[in-house]
Amino acid sequence: MARIGENQRPQAPHVLLFPLPFQGHINPMLQLATFLLSKGFSITIVHTQFNSPNPSNFPNFHFEPIPDGLSDGMDTTAILSTININCIAPFRAVLARMLSENRHGPISCVITDDFLFFTQSVTDSLKVPRIVLVTYNAIGFLTSSRFQMLHEKGYYPIQDPKSEDPVSEIPPLRIKDLPIITTSTMDATLQLFVSLTIATRASSGLIFNTPDCLEQTTLANLRLDLRIPVFPIGPLHKFMVGPPDSSSLLTPDNNCMAWLAKQAPLSVIYVSFGSTGVMDGADLAEMAWGLANSGQPFLWVVRPGSVSVSECAKLPEGFEEETRDRGLIVKWAPQQDVLAHPAVGGFWTHNGWNSTLESICEGVPMLCSPRLAEQGINARLVSHVWRVGMTLENELERGEIERGIRRLMVGHEGKEIRERIKDLKENVNCSIRKGGSSHQSLDALIDLISSF
Template sequence: MARQEQGSDGVCRRVVVFPLPFEGHMSPMLQLAELLHARGLAVTVLHTDFNAPDPARHPELAFVPSHETLPDGDATPGAGTDIVAQLLALNGACERPFREALASLLLGQRPPDVACVVVDGQWYTALGAASGLGVPVLALRTDSAAMFRSMLAFPRLRDAGYIPVKDERLDELVAELEPLRVRDLIRVDSSDTDALCGFIARVAAAMRASASGVVLNTFDAIEALELTKIQEELSCPAFAVGPLHMMCPAPADHSLHRPDRSCLAWLDAHPPRSVLYVSLGSVASVDPGVFEEMAWGLASSGVPFLWVVRPGSVHGVGTEATPRMPDGIDEEVRTRGKVVTWAPQREVLAHEAIGAFWTHCGWNSTLESICAGVPVLAQPCFADQTVNARYLTHQWGIGLELGDVIERARVAKTARMVMTGKEGGRMRERARQLKLQTNQCVASSLAIESLARYMLSL
């Protein structure tokens, strides 16, 4: 059992964490909580009622709900596609409940006392609220260092005329952020540009005004330069503690979806590196026409595939309904493919049958593919995914771009290229080398220990 860390006064210490209620944000925060607990800190998870985590999966942690009231309409999480509006609405709705819940924890404080609070980096209102209560607060960035650096630079990019993005500058390199092009900058096509810029400005301002530190789910082997640039720009320390899912002492299920584990037995029946794994993550969705092109491209590629098609992944189908395959494609699915509503992704990527990963390039998926040594087909959808896709394809050399227009012939050609072509073989070797570097980094990392010591010093 982990010993309880104590401050100089001999009182045990506690960390309060406040995750954003989306799977890509919840998982790394709970992984961080488990790592801190394993180092002797008590941890309380203050969470929203919306997408609340299951305390039964984490008996070592304490859980306290904030009991927020979310607005009605399109800004409600899950009710629409405007992610920026949803984040703004969540920040507005949760500021007061978070402050009151945290104040209640502090008022009734008894050993272990609160050393600090860790909030998701998108909770700009929570950063200010915790600081206002006199509690040291750190921000966990669940995206890449390159993405966070892009956010810090956003006002300068706007002043330089890069934002809003102009078609004639799409392929122009952004000198401050190479290898990014203008087309790779943070974007949310369904959101208003001014709203996006306003959100990013609030996040950056809250970081500079309130944060005692920033925690990043990344590591030197892949983002050393970006981490150096971030540290030069911020007055508070930055801790690169990733990849969190590799640092955890034992795998834990943080998923908000129930995985179909039958896909692992299906993979067992396939030769090494023969199956293309396809998943666009827990939030991204595509138009029906794109879904149909993806399906027919996979069907005509001749490549065995495991495809995650979750409810809500196709616009207009509904968040509870699983999209249907296009007419005529069932035979291809039965003979060469398997479709599931959710998969145990880390186990899938670690399976020897997987030859490549068709991904939306969310940061968790990006880290998991790097750690598994699996090359990727990149289909970024919004936000940080364009940044990650550029690094996968042009910085680390382990990915191929599918392009802005998803068309069945290109899908089939690119799938064959990554699975059986010479370029796919070269990417696979680079992915293998990057995996070795990652393993060495994980084995020698003391970042979590440094973070825990810093928390106790606050």
């Protein structure tokens, strides 16, 4: 006679993940969750009601929504500060309940975005290990962790956002590459980064969505400084199992792929400034005429809400007639598929880290127009360290845009960039193969989670 429970399979180890509710942070967290699911872990996603992911796209995940108290019109610093106050009690309640019920298996650890620093005190109190996911790159995190020092040395508040003076404490950055913080939020921002750094140091490990080959020196310095396990496992989207747009908060227009199929190889410049940036009507007009005057075919993402509501969001008169035979404008695009298409020869980007990684992985040279957050840092790496793109250094102006597109797409400099990004693409792709640095870091991460 079989003993009770003899034929019952043991429950899979359970990992709870909590993303910051912005597209650039949600994507890598859900990509990591999908990978862990493929390795046999049970997955629960805790998420705010603001920008919540679509559970129907992830039928094998468990979802736990919590209230956040956010309201329309809040800036990024206010959103981050509010989440780190309002979500303490509901997150503690969810985690305590799940530990008590044990419905989906024993919780091995919690993985949260680094900006959700309040979760460290909650997990400490409930004796659950917390691992931190940084969805941007290592030098961006290094800059955040040194924000207090940069403030004390007078870099912040930034007096001249166009200054090319070096930030000697964080080479190869210049003052113009640093994230721009308005003086009205300086105290709140300073406290935010101090709290983030303290909580990260207290965690059980740190995950970066970056490969070692892109930031070897910075990662080595962070390991020495933080004294916790560091796992550079990027690019996470390359480990993704399932549709690449399943974590998107916006619906892509897949019809653009048929349009791309009609274009010549390497002829199209793809233009997208991400999911959160806002420009004014004047910038939209300068972009439009820069694209028109370049003579290049283009696929341009003009997202709803990407132009300030106080400005005219209409394209300039005559633009559509001028570009009808060689341009396509969509509200959102399946970016990974677009960048992988043989017709695409360049990417005019805001240099969010996900976009930058995706461009490198497909070997697409970049024209950089950083707008906010760590995008200036990323653009600096692209144009001056890896030298796989070029930056529009000044305000958006049609003449500079036209020249930049021509230099990238048909100029001699663009050809040299194309050769360099081929090599960089191969180095990054090697990192995710069996035996590569990112693959080894993922194995080490799984070992750590399994050890809890």
